[in-house]
Amino acid sequence: MIKKSNFIPKYEKILNILLREISSRFRRGDLFYTQRELMKHFEASYATIGHVLKDLKAKDIIDCRVGKGIFIKNIPPPRKLRPTRISVFLNDYQTAQVESTISSLQIQGLINSQKKYACEIVYHIRNKDPQKMLSMFHESASDGILFIEDGLFELIDLAEEYKIPSVVVHPIHQKHNLSIEIDxxxxxxxxxxxxxxxxxxxxxxxxxxxxxxxxxxxxxxxxxxxxxxxxxxxxxxxxxxxxxxxxxxxxxxxxxxxxxxxxxxxxxxxxxxxxxxxxxxxxxxxxxxxxxxxxxxxxxxxxxxxxxxxxxxxVPHIEAVEAGVELLIRKSMEHNLISEIKLLRPLFEWNPPNRIF
The missing domain is CATH 3.40.50.2300 (Response regulator)
Structure with a gap:
């Protein structure tokens, strides 16, 4: 039996990212990125970006004007775009589903996010080998990684080294450029x-x-x-x-x-x-x-x-995961989003509510 591969060519990944960005952030007539800017951002070759721009032109989305630049001609309909695919590494998916635990609240945040945003969550079981986990990420053809559990410091470093879009929810030991903090x-x-x-x-x-x-x-x-x-x-x-x-x-x-x-x-x-x-x-x-x-x-x-x-x-565990997903989706589309730290504050109430004593 031949196992179907999830591998997506680099030019196709870049094309999907740009289609989502054009759909959400651009208007007709807006000036688009130059080929050099795209090459620098995606660390891609002249030929790869040329292939992407050729596809965008074939889809009648961009218009190349000699001496003036590349302009947006038409906006692609969002429903036809592949959703942002996000990898999440868990200790144990079955344990995470146990009701009334922090992990179950985080899972609820991921489920809510799939309904609220154009995204697909890919679950992986974490292990002790960061290179293996990195391979799992690449095999899933995900667009980024959302870190919602502690102890994956080496994988976080690898994601930064390879410029993989990533967001850390409630980091412990160090600050991250893109993170959701809980106060x-x-x-x-x-x-x-x-x-x-x-x-x-x-x-x-x-x-x-x-x-x-x-x-x-x-x-x-x-x-x-x-x-x-x-x-x-x-x-x-x-x-x-x-x-x-x-x-x-x-x-x-x-x-x-x-x-x-x-x-x-x-x-x-x-x-x-x-x-x-x-x-x-x-x-x-x-x-x-x-x-x-x-x-x-x-x-x-x-x-x-x-x-x-x-x-x-x-404690806003659910809200923190949702905010992390939203930030990661933005990161996968916005080239200039380098640093953003969002702070969520817990609320307090007496339970049962309004009980006087």
């Missing part, structure tokens, strides 16, 4: 301030690996809110869980709840810890919200099921 510090600052408004002054942070990655920014936001309210920061109120074992986590939470009796608020870093916390509080006869008020980072998982009112930091 974690802002979310934690707002949550801390909301707990203070309800009378809390000794607010505990409960989380897994609190001082790693994005979590460092969250602690910064917490400290800023305390400082603005004139409340001293107490390191002993930070409960940093390091074990993956549920039993060990449960024991650590129990020990903290018993020993630290002078807290009146808790911010939970991961929704999956909320159920463990609830079981400990119930066992120790600590009532929510009478004895302690709780906020959680993330509107998914057990956050949606709590039998008690909880403050929710609503």
């Amino acid at each position: 974690d510090a802002c979310g934690f600052k707002i949550a801390t301030q909301e707990l203070i408004k309800k009378g809390c002054s000794q607010i505990m942070i409960l989380g897994f690996r609190i001082f790693d990655g994005h979590n460092v920014n969250k602690v910064d936001g917490y400290q800023v809110a305390l400082k603005l309210s004139g409340i001293p920061y107490r390191k002993e109120l930070i409960l940093n869980l390091t074990s993956y074992d549920i039993t060990e986590r449960l024991e650590q939470i129990k020990e903290a709840i018993i020993k630290r009796k002078n807290y009146d608020g808790i911010i939970v870093l991961q929704p999956e810890l909320l159920e463990l916390l609830e079981s400990v509080l119930r066992r120790e006869n600590v009532k929510v919200p009478e004895d302690v008020k709780i906020a959680v980072f993330g509107n998914y998982g057990y956050t949606l099921k709590t039998p008690f009112p909880v403050g929710v930091i609503k």
Whole structure:
């Protein structure tokens, strides 16, 4: 059985990109790019760009005027164009589809994007070899890569080296020219301030690996809110869980709840810890919200099921992916789009909404 190849010649890729750009950004009579500009941007030969321009002229889309330049003659209908094809690398597609996880929210953002924009999402399972993943990208004939998961630093570097259009959603360790940022510090600052408004002054942070990655920014936001309210920061109120074992986590939470009796608020870093916390509080006869008020980072998982009112930091995971797709589509069409960083801020609300306590 002969496997059908997805390979698309370079001139055809360039032609598709230019057709989409003309359809979305140009009007009849507009001055188009010169052959030299196209050669430089796409790093293509004189012959390749000549082939592209010949096709555009044959389709009656451009008009070449000697001594004046290339002009747009007709606009191609968008429905006849091949949609922008975007590669996304996931740890495990099946796991990503599990309801009420960050990965499921990201998948929802990708599904929404296919409906909102002219794009096709190609899913790949990531591996430890960046060259293999690069080959997977080329075999899929995608126009760009959307990075929505951490740990693909080498592939990101390869994409930059080979000038593959790419956007990073919520990067951790370094800044990228094209990225969608989520302001974690802002979310934690707002949550801390909301707990203070309800009378809390000794607010505990409960989380897994609190001082790693994005979590460092969250602690910064917490400290800023305390400082603005004139409340001293107490390191002993930070409960940093390091074990993956549920039993060990449960024991650590129990020990903290018993020993630290002078807290009146808790911010939970991961929704999956909320159920463990609830079981400990119930066992120790600590009532929510009478004895302690709780906020959680993330509107998914057990956050949606709590039998008690909880403050929710609503993180825009879905919106961040949608914004990343939109930015990547623009990058695949706009030659001069070199740098753009969009910052999304989390929202906060008490769940159930408008619950008075």
